[in-house]
Amino acid sequence: MVKLTFYGGVGEIGGNKILLEDDKGKLFLDFGYPYSKYRVFYEEYLKPRPGAGLLDLLVMGLLPQLEGIYRTDLETENLWQQFRRAEHYRKLEDIDGILLTHAHLDHSGHICFLREDISVYATATTAFIAKAVQDSGTSAFDQQVCYFTPRVEECLKGWKQGAYVASSSGDRQRRFCVADKLELSEEAGNFWEKATRRKKLASQLLGDISKCSFNLRCFPVDHSIPGACSWGVETSSGWVIYSGDLRLHGRHGKLTESMIKEAAQLHPRALILEGTNVDKAANVSEQEVYENAFKAINDASGLVIADFPPRDVNRLLTFLQVARDTKRKLTILPRDAYLLKTMRLLESEIPDIAQEDAIVIYQETTASKTPALWLRNIYQDYSSKIVLAKDVRSNQGDFILCFSFWDLNELPSIQPRTGSLYVFSSSEPHNEEQEMDFWRLHHWLEHFQLRAYGLPLYRNGIWEIPEEEKGLHASGHACGPDLLRIAREIQPEVLIPVHSEKPEFYVDNLSDSGINVILPTEYGTVEI
Incomplete structure (x- = not known):
């Protein structure tokens, strides 16, 4: 038994x-x-x-x-x-x-x-x-x-x-x-x-x-x-x-x-x-995410920030295609680059960062004299792909920044122009801690006067994505x-x-x- x-x-x-x-x-x-x-x-x-x-x-x-x-x-x-x-x-x-x-x-x-x-x-x-x-x-x-x-x-x-x-x-x-x-x-x-x-x-x-x-x-x-x-x-x-x-x-x-x-x-x-x-009675497909993200980003004139779950490589690839089709650079963080580089060791269909024109890597502000070896290697291996806050600040219409809420502390260096677009491609909050983070996220967007798309709003006691902005997240x-x-x-x-x-x-x-x-x-x- x-x-x-x-x-x-x-x-x-x-x-x-x-x-x-x-x-x-x-x-x-x-x-x-x-x-x-x-x-x-x-x-x-x-x-x-x-x-x-x-x-x-x-x-x-x-x-x-x-x-x-x-x-x-x-x-x-x-x-x-x-x-x-x-x-x-x-x-x-x-x-x-x-x-x-x-x-x-x-x-x-x-x-x-x-x-x-x-x-x-x-x-x-x-x-x-x-x-x-x-x-x-x-x-x-x-x-x-x-x-x-x-x-x-x-x-x-x-x-x-x-x-x-x-x-x-x-x-x-x-x-x-x-x-x-x-x-x-x-x-x-x-x-x-x-x-x-x-x-x-x-x-x-x-x-x-x-x-x-x-x-x-x-x-x-x-x-x-x-x-x-x-x-x-x-x-x-x-x-x-x-x-x-x-x-x-x-x-x-x-x-x-x-x-x-x-x-x-x-x-x-x-x-x-x-x-x-x-x-849930139905799900959004990854193709629908692409179509809705493309529609929102193609009409944007300034900086675009795309917020999606960490390690969701499929979503990253979706936004990579959006970047190609809107003539922008998908700007990923070093940890995303490290993950893509690792996955390419096993999966040949994963893009080669060095050869992909639509990918660049954002170098964060790091207050350390001895950065981790993996991080030093990323910056060394892809030195021609590195962009800084000043590069993004001076050419905001050229980039889609892959930032989550936890990366917004870079915005004081970037100084996004008023009306820049924040595309939220994730799920609603599921607990009190996440709800607090959503309030903070809204405060960040208000402070920099960013325009949100797909971001849940607090109405009638619940967090909900506006009906006309749904379709940016395919659940796992x-x-x-x-x-x-x-x-x-x-x-x-x-x-x-x-x-x-x-x-x-x-x-x-x-x-x-x-x-x-x-x-x-x-x-x-x-x-x-």
């Missing part, structure tokens, strides 16, 4: 942590960062203490109390004694690995706490994106997915309170096993194995998924980040399909169509299916009718909804399908 225990992703968007157990072994389906749970206790200036190791996360319920799966360098003395009588405590050993569906942190973030000998199964693109994002990010101790800095307990001379601090021994890379592209170019291999920070990196070669004790099937799907996949696991009860996040309306929707057909042919015992957008998630179609065409015996605040949608709409819908509970176990 197969057991599925749900440690995250139940009644929430993201944070998926699902333990699959069979006679063959144990696997986790994703091991994500639970943003909604963090927001209950923490905010920007109040965070779990790195110096306390795992303690804060276990006490506050942000990590499941599973002794044996976490890094020992984060375990304070006698840590587990206080949890062994807790309701959901369990000693768990011999984990085969993590089936990672994509590189978004709500699915991958808490891998950072796992033992380094626990393999991560993913696509090559997901592995490379995980490294690129970490290389070019802040790499907080609770987001070190691809490699981590071991911590050691130290107490300063004259102090009584010790803490777990980053060691100077260098970073350690996790073992990723990929379902594709084991034959890497020399340049790709060098990227994977080399450090981009001042610390040395103890790297591990990429493995393949045949090392797993389970028979696995990896199904590429379309999502808002490249490299996404669904997983199939052959168990003693039959095939279990885990969807991860997916959509049918994106640039690569045919990948998801193929997954549906191949999964259906396995006659699965169970389908664990996401339900982020079950309440399938809408309700598409999700029902996926379920009906795969036709599992059992369907288990996750990654959804409204899982009862499936109960209400699949009653006549012959599919048994089981609603999971947090920490609950479903036996199949």
Whole structure:
């Protein structure tokens, strides 16, 4: 009998942590960062203490109390004694690995706490994106997915309170096993194995998924980040399909169509299916985003700022085409350039920045004498592509700036002309913190007298995009009718909804399908 225990992703968007157990072994389906749970206790200036190791996360319920799966360098003395009588405590050993569906942190973030000998199964693109994002990010101790800095307990001379601090021994890379592209170019291999920070990196070669004790099937799907996949696991009860996040309306929707057909042919015992957008009746396609963005930008005379989700490469490529067609330069940030350069190591259709006339790189104001190696390399490799604030300021009609809210602190140097256009190509706010950011965004636009297009407005107690300005964002998630179609065409015996605040949608709409819908509970176990 197969057991599925749900440690995250139940009644929430993201944070998926699902333990699959069979006679063959144990696997986790994703091991994500639970943003909604963090927001209950923490905010920007109040965070779990790195110096306390795992303690804060276990006490506050942000990590499941599973002794044996976490890094020992984060375990304070006698840590587990206080949890062994807790309701959901369990000693768990011999984990085969993590089936990672994509590189978004709500699915991958808490891998950072796992033992380094626990393999991560993913696509090559997901592995490379995980490294690129970490290389070019802040790499907080609770987001070190691809490699981590071991911590050691130290107490300063004259102090009584010790803490777990980053060691100077260098970073350690996790073992990723990929379902594709084991034959890497020399340049790709060098990227994977080399450090981009001042610390040395103890790297591990990429493995393949045949090392797993389970028979696995990896199904590429379309999502808002490249490299996404669904997983199939052959168990003693039959095939279990885990969807991860997916959509049918994106640039690569045919990948998801193929997954549906191949999964259906396995006659699965169970389908664990996401339900982020079950309440949406339809979705905007990426082609519609292009058409609406082109229409807005083609009529603009001054500077254009395009705000879209980070790591959404498909959206970046959409705005690249808009830039070509409106005779402008798409002006990306160094971290975007680093991601594109990384992806091109695996995907030849990704534009070569050096050869693409419509791409330039904006050099931010950096107050550091020792910028990170990855950043220095970007500026060196693409020196002819670098533009400064003064270049944009003097030729504002030539550029589309890829800026999010977090990059607006560059505007005092750019001094956009009155009436410049701010194109918002993302989703509405989903929580109080995001609502505060939206108020601040509106204040920035008012201060510089920028004209917004596609930006949600606060009316009658809700944030909503004006009707005439909709169609600038293609969600990374399938809408309700598409999700029902996926379920009906795969036709599992059992369907288990996750990654959804409204899982009862499936109960209400699949009653006549012959599919048994089981609603999971947090920490609950479903036996199949």
